[in-house]
Amino acid sequence: MSDVIRAKNFDADADARLAAIVDSSFDAIISKDLHSVITTWNAAAERLFGYTAAEAIGQSILMLIPERLRGEEDDIIARIKRGESVPPFETTRRRKDGRDISVSLTISPIRSRAGQIVGASKIARDVTDAKAAERRIRFLLREVNHRVKNQFAVILSMVRETAKHTTDPKEFERSIRDRIMALASSHDLLVTSDWSGGSLRELVEQQLRHFSQAVSIDGPEVILRPTAVQALGMAFHELGTNSAKYGAFGHHGTVSVSWAISGEGEEKTFELAWEETETSLAGIPSDGSKVRGFGSVVLLRVAPQTLGGSAQYDRSPGILRWTLAAPVASVIAENDTDETGVDGI
Numbered sequence: 337m338s339d340v341i342r343a344k345n346f347d348a349d350a351d352a353r354l355a356a357i358v359d360s361s362f363d364a365i366i367s368k369d370l371h372s373v374i375t376t377w378n379a380a381a382e383r384l385f386g387y388t389a390a391e392a393i394g395q396s397i398l399m400l401i402p403e404r405l406r407g408e409e410d411d412i413i414a415r416i417k418r419g420e421s422v423p424p425f426e427t428t429r430r431r432k433d434g435r436d437i438s439v440s441l442t443i444s445p446i447r448s449r450a451g452q453i454v455g456a457s458k459i460a461r462d463v464t465d466a467k468a469a470e471r472r473i474r475f476l477l478r479e480v481n482h483r484v485k486n487q488f489a490v491i492l493s494m495v496r497e498t499a500k501h502t503t504d505p506k507e508f509e510r511s512i513r514d515r516i517m518a519l520a521s522s523h524d525l526l527v528t529s530d531w532s533g534g535s536l537r538e539l540v541e542q543q544l545r546h547f548s549q550a551v552s553i554d555g556p557e558v559i560l561r562p563t564a565v566q567a568l569g570m571a572f573h574e575l576g577t578n579s580a581k582y583g584a585f586g587h588h589g590t591v592s593v594s595w596a597i598s599g600e601g602e603e604k605t606f607e608l609a610w611e612e613t614e615t616s617l618a619g620i621p622s623d624g625s626k627v628r629g630f631g632s633v634v635l636l637r638v639a640p641q642t643l644g645g646s647a648q649y650d651r652s653p654g655i656l657r658w659t660l661a662a663p664v665a666s667v668i669a670e671n672d673t674d675e676t677g678v679d680g681i
Contacts, residue, residue: 363459364458366397372397376393384437500630501629518543525569526562535558559668590614609660611657613655
């Protein structure tokens with residue numbers, strides 16, 4: 337008789353330990369009978385699906401399954417009746433508040449002491465965040481592929497246009513190297529933001545720090561769209577290079593970069609100005625007709641066309657001024673990423 341009592345006590349202790357493990361689990365653990373009626377519901381199931389045990393027990397498991405997926409339950413019950421475990425799989429289930437969540441499910445038969453299959457045990461783990469991360473990674477991989485192709489196209493255009501305006505091989509090599517490094521600098525700024533955009537102020541500082549620290553910068557804090565980062569980064573590099581050779585940076589003059597937003601609603605315009613002052617700057621026609629070289633291509637064609645705007649390059653005695661105006665929507669980021677690149681050079 338004592339052996340029977342000990343066996344019963346052992347079974348009771350084992351049941352208590354099992355119940356404690358189930359109740360403390362971070363995964364939702366649910367049991368159901370062969371009619372898909374919920375028979376047990378742990379605390380994690382309440383957190384995951386929003387139903388209390390009192391609300392869930394006695395209800396059909398179908399209350400957790402979106403209508404389009406209810407055929408899964410028929411297949412699960414059929415396999416359980418055959419004594420098969422259901423390998424882990426990912427699917428969608430519905431919370432009490434109506435929100436769909438991604439879950440990983442593992443389902444096994446429940447047998448009575450006599451070995452008869454009487455139901456199924458289901459372990460559900462929330463993988464919503466993991467699925468979102470997977471989608472983000474796939475999106476970023478597509479973006480990387482797109483951006484790399486775009487970078488190749490821009491570099492090839494740089495090579496072609498630089499070759500048109502450079503006859504000395506060493507000068508050609510130096511110019512290409514510097515322009516690719518400037519492009520890479522803009523790329524670094526975008527990488528730190530997962531290609532969502534970049535600060536205009538940081539872009540100016542980054543592109544001009546190799547030329548001079550004495551640059552006056554004035555304008556509201558704005559985050560540029562990725563294409564604007566690339567286009568304006570190229571423009572600032574060309575302006576800085578030209579200034580170091582012929583203008584204010586090379587002759588201890590002053591350089592200021594300023595921007596503002598004007599207009600209202602859909603008519604808002606982004607206005608950017610580069611101005612350098614130095615007494616040795618010679619005057620040329622304000623239409624830029626005598627501006628030559630790759631820099632003029634970037635400043636008067638590539639940057640404005642990429643941003644859907646217009647630009648002017650004016651030089652008068654002692655002053656050089658480059659201005660750009662474009663729709664705000666094509667310049668300023670709005671929580672989404674660009675799908676296009678810098679227009680062909």
